[in-house]
Amino acid sequence: MKFGFYVIFFLLIIPFQASLLNPLSIAGIKPDLALTLLYFIGLLTGPLEAALVGMSMGLLLDIGSASLIGLTGFTRGLVGLSASLLGRKVLDITSPSNGIFLAVFSLAEGICITLFLQLFYGDLPIFSLVVGRFLPQALYTGLLCVVLLRFIAGKNVLSALKRPAMQEEL
Amino acid sequence: MPGLIAKHKKGFFILFLFILLFWLVTVQVKNGRFSFMEKPVLAVAGFFERIVTGTVNSVASIGNRYVFLMRTVRENERLKEEVDRLRLENAVMNELLTENERLRDTLNFRRLNPLSSVVAQVIGKEMSPTSSTITINKGSSNGIEKDMAVITPSGVVGRVQTVLPALSKVLLLTDPGSTLAVRVQRNREEGLLEGKLVNCALKYVSYYADMQQGDLLVTSGLDGIYPKGLPVATIVRVTKREASAFQTVVAEPVVRFARLEEVLVYKK
Numbered sequence: 001m002k003f004g005f006y007v008i009f010f011l012l013i014i015p016f017q018a019s020l021l022n023p024l025s026i027a028g029i030k031p032d033l034a035l036t037l038l039y040f041i042g043l044l045t046g047p048l049e050a051a052l053v054g055m056s057m058g059l060l061l062d063i064g065s066a067s068l069i070g071l072t073g074f075t076r077g078l079v080g081l082s083a084s085l086l087g088r089k090v091l092d093i094t095s096p097s098n099g100i101f102l103a104v105f106s107l108a109e110g111i112c113i114t115l116f117l118q119l120f121y122g123d124l125p126i127f128s129l130v131v132g133r134f135l136p137q138a139l140y141t142g143l144l145c146v147v148l149l150r151f152i153a154g155k156n157v158l159s160a161l162k163r164p165a166m167q168e169e170l
Numbered sequence: 171m172p173g174l175i176a177k178h179k180k181g182f183f184i185l186f187l188f189i190l191l192f193w194l195v196t197v198q199v200k201n202g203r204f205s206f207m208e209k210p211v212l213a214v215a216g217f218f219e220r221i222v223t224g225t226v227n228s229v230a231s232i233g234n235r236y237v238f239l240m241r242t243v244r245e246n247e248r249l250k251e252e253v254d255r256l257r258l259e260n261a262v263m264n265e266l267l268t269e270n271e272r273l274r275d276t277l278n279f280r281r282l283n284p285l286s287s288v289v290a291q292v293i294g295k296e297m298s299p300t301s302s303t304i305t306i307n308k309g310s311s312n313g314i315e316k317d318m319a320v321i322t323p324s325g326v327v328g329r330v331q332t333v334l335p336a337l338s339k340v341l342l343l344t345d346p347g348s349t350l351a352v353r354v355q356r357n358r359e360e361g362l363l364e365g366k367l368v369n370c371a372l373k374y375v376s377y378y379a380d381m382q383q384g385d386l387l388v389t390s391g392l393d394g395i396y397p398k399g400l401p402v403a404t405i406v407r408v409t410k411r412e413a414s415a416f417q418t419v420v421a422e423p424v425v426r427f428a429r430l431e432e433v434l435v436y437k438k
Binding site for chain 1: 301
């Protein structure tokens with residue numbers, strides 16, 4: 001079942017991110033659904049699985065776009081790993097505070113990407129990138145996370161999925 | 171040491187993967203981006219993007235058709251397409267006029283051939299946070315080839331990066347991998363425009379070159395991709411430092427990528 005979930009997840013994540021969220025775009029900024037789902041996966045699974053899912057997702061996004069292959073894989077792997085480590089501390093996975101954590105992860109990923117690109121290409125408008133693009137996107141993604149959690153909180157979806165893999169890894 | 175590795179096997183495995191990814195990135199910075207698996211991934215993603223975009227558009231159009239008469243909508247679409255084409259022609263003609271004014275003493279008026287272009291719909295935008303791309307619903311079966319210029323009536327959008335039979339991926343001007351030969355329309359100073367994700371920067375502009383805020387950059391045609399004279403970007407900031415032989419020129423693309431719905435692919 002889990003394998004099937006990941007197959008569907010990886011098949012749909014690019015088209016959903018690229019097409020479905022366009023109507024939600026505000027001034028060109030749209031929430032990062034892929035990151036939100038990765039965060040949930042991170043909370044519910046162990047570090048190894050979350051890091052692998054993050055890396056695979058990032059690699060897919062890199063291949064499907066024009067970025068250096070491996071860059072988003074690297075940052076998403078870190079996000080998956082961090083979310084999984086955070087998941088050990090979070091008592092209530094449906095808490096809206098996850099929106100704040102996710103926004104912080106999203107912003108940290110943005111800063112990480114900016115620093116990488118600065119390192120590789122140089123001469124980037126760092127302030128504009130972080131304040132004009134990654135910060136609004138982080139806040140928007142955090143908001144999406146809260147809305148999704150509100151939507152699924154009553155349906156026990158998260159607790160139903162919760163953590164065989166994590167217990168195994170621990 | 172072997173005991174330590176055995177104890178933290180998973181941790182070392184994750185660390186190894188991170189190092190591998192970092193190495194992969196640095197190799198591409200040196201040797202250029204890999205196009206490994208690009209077409210299969212784009213094909214699968216494009217298939218679903220078509221479904222998703224089609225569904226979203228269908229739902230939207232049902233609403234529209236209840237509000238407006240069907241014939242009016244069709245007529246509107248046709249006229250919009252025609253207006254777009256005319257605006258493009260107008261933009262090219264304006265540039266031609268400027269050029270003609272400059273060369274009026276020679277009496278050799280140049281005539282541009284009407285641009286041959288394909289209208290394509292944008293079906294996907296910016297999948298990765300590290301790049302700027304869009305996906306369009308036309309591909310090699312419509313005569314589109316790699317490195318064809320993608321434009322709108324307002325100006326340049328980017329160039330075709332990957333082509334499949336029924337869709338293509340377009341690298342936007344703002345992508346860090348994008349470079350484009352431009353010149354300042356006012357004084358014909360030339361430069362190379364590079365993408366910087368949120369905006370663009372004009373590279374290697376001499377300290378003494380006359381660059382001013384508000385100057386319009388147009389394609390120079392020197393790169394062999396874009397037709398000459400199309401609007402590209404507007405200079406928003408010029409910074410000069412005594413210590414540097416070059417000035418820093420930041421430019422904003424004239425096309426608002428967030429609002430892109432249809433584009434024209436210029437066929438060479």
